[in-house]
Amino acid sequence: MNKNQKTNYIIPACFLLALLFGLSALNVIMPKKDYIDSERRPAAEMPEFNKETIFDGSFTGDFEKHTTDTFIFRDFFREIKARLNYDVFLKQENNEIYRKNGSLMKLEKEIDTASVENAMKKFQRIYDKHLKNSNCKVYAVTVPDKAYFPWRDGDSIVSLDYNELFAMVREGMPYAEHIDVTHLLSLSDFYLTDTHWRQERIIPVAKHISEAMGNEYNSTFTEVKADVEFRGVNSGHSALTSIYDDLYYLTNETIENCKTVNLEKKYTDKNYDESLETVYNMDKLSSKDPYEVFLSGACAAITMENPENKSGRELIIFRDSYGSSIAPLLLDNYSKITLLDIRYMNPEYVGGFAEFKDADVLFLYSTTLINSSSALR
């Protein structure tokens, strides 16, 4: 064997075989994860190997899913694909996630009229049953999703017509005073990797809403950086898992002294100790979704009582997850804020969690939820 042959064929052949066999061996040897953190879902399990699964074809399909889900260095490989798509092939989307100025978002490509109508019908039912004959003042805020901003900037993207969507909401909720917050927001007010807005950037929005509801807004806050690398839901979808956000929360004396009660737990969990409940649940910083630090995340009904405010004024917020981070910023002006999420409770029962009498009632929903409202009960 001459040196030339060795250089030209043996070493390169061994290199490629080592790559192939090395990855193969690692996949066999290394322990398999049963949960994919970045995608917030369980990995496909190893299918059963028997006559039925072989002949109905389910074994082969499920085995492929299992080997793909549990592939060694899965996040690393997924990120390579994302980088190739975004930075080499200059594709607009990877896994249907669009990227603008480093911010990751799913484009809402068309209005789902049935979904918008469904949301409006659900809200109307609440209004008819609880608000129509009360002395409550009803307000509505529609929070634009992140894809609104490239649309507003005139980027050439496939997008729904947000003006039309906002108009549909206004027409669908004639009983509410609509508070426009779009002019106070920009893409940088949202997390790069998540769908939500950043609490530390929405004080002007809170002020605007509060003033529109007839309050004088003088709240001030201290910004605290949480000890967490926040990888939002779009991080996993886009596969750009090396990118993360810093997560800040705002606090002041009112927030620290307020009494928070998770009504859902109070009525269903005998061991629930409401004295341990706080506005910001620090345990959630190490959970799958650190955004749940705000009012502990998904919850049917939760109240915040402000002992400093003796006015007796109450705010009831029908909300999705955007409400969790803005509600604490409205606390100074109210004695009590109740947050109700009709994704997790039947709207028929909301009367059991809040008294609709002389209260301010705010419907605060994102365009994402309105355009995909099947989760509303």
Place this chain on the structure above:
Amino acid sequence: MVFSSIPFLYYFLPIVILLYYIGKNKIGVCNAVLLASSLVFYAWGEPKYVILMVTSTLIGYVFSLFIEKCERKSTTAKILLFFAVGINLAALGVFKYADFAVGGVNTIFGTALTLPGIALPIGISFYTFQILSYCVDVYRGDVPAQKNFISFAAYVTMFPQLIAGPIVRYKDVNEQLSSRTHSFEKVYIGLQRFIIGLSKKVLLANQLGELCSAFKESSEQTVLFAWIYAIAYALHVYFDFSGYSDMAIGLGKVFGFDFVENFNYPYISKSATEFWRRWHMSLGTWFRDYVYIPMGGNRVPFMRWIFNILTIWALTGLWHGASMTFVVWGLYFAVILVLEKLFIMNILKKLPAFVSHIYTLFVVFISFIIFDAESFSHAGRRIGMLFGFGTDGFMGVETLYNLRSYAVILIIGAIAAMPVVKLYKAKVKEMPYLQMVLCGLLLVSVTAYLVDGSFNPFLYFRF
């Protein structure tokens, strides 16, 4: 099992290479490993159809042994050949064309016969054609019948080329089945070719396929989008199929075989005639040698020649799929090829080369729109859109969005379909380590797409 999948790449292939090279000094063991692994490979997706494939193989094997024993081209040999070919074609007919035939009867006679709804066994067109050519070659005395069933079955079922070609003829691998060399050179060249084919499929064809799907699903009907689709689909088919052929040839090399080439930069052709000399060459030569020439080829009266051409191209179309759109696709080429032979070639010769290229690309784009169409109305509408018929204008937001999203892939695809890659490969060949690193990077990139992938159909599986 598909090549572009994690189970194949990181489970099946390493195990087969390992087992194969453990027994590499005994050709019988090597062939047995290839046969066993090919059956597993096939059974992975279609366990019940393994029986069909093995039966077809057995029929080809037994009949050919008897044919060889008969006096050359005797009546007995003819009868045996008739049955060998007939049984295999009948199987192909039942499993591939039953629905098409019943549907045709219903259309013509206004009947309402229930369609049999038989699922198409993958690769049936490829392995049936290989068995047919083997039987005919034995009958003609071009090759001796293979006495060893394992060797013959290994040839028919060989997983590198089993489900999407190229159509490897027995006479091309006859000697290799009993004696072939293995070397690091072959392994390296084979792996390199395999990785290049895999990259064509995963990095280019799949993404171009996404663009084609975006066009079909879009409500925006613009002239520009129709042209983008026409170009993208032509590149998609090319990279999908030639990528598979590269993988097959590469894997063949790893196991010591030299398979025939199937593509030779078809998009540089200056006529449709030349295009078909460069596209799916193994199918073209198969039809030429086993159908066209036995029918008399072009050494027949003019009208008979026209009939021969129409027959060959209708069959070529039908081979690609049991649908009238495929038949029309084949006949479309028959008409173009006849016109080229009679008139167009003379005109093209007098024109600058770029005009011939544009003409050929246009002919090919139209053909692939027909090829991809679910029905004639789809084909007609999409072809009409190229010229502004039934469109919403020249371009729109969605068109531009998709163009921006896929512009780089389209450009890379266009360059990669040209021989400029060949020149580059010649340069890189002088730098083996660079070549090695590039291949490694491609394998890592492909793996990344497979780990995170969802869009991964193989076009030629249905044939």
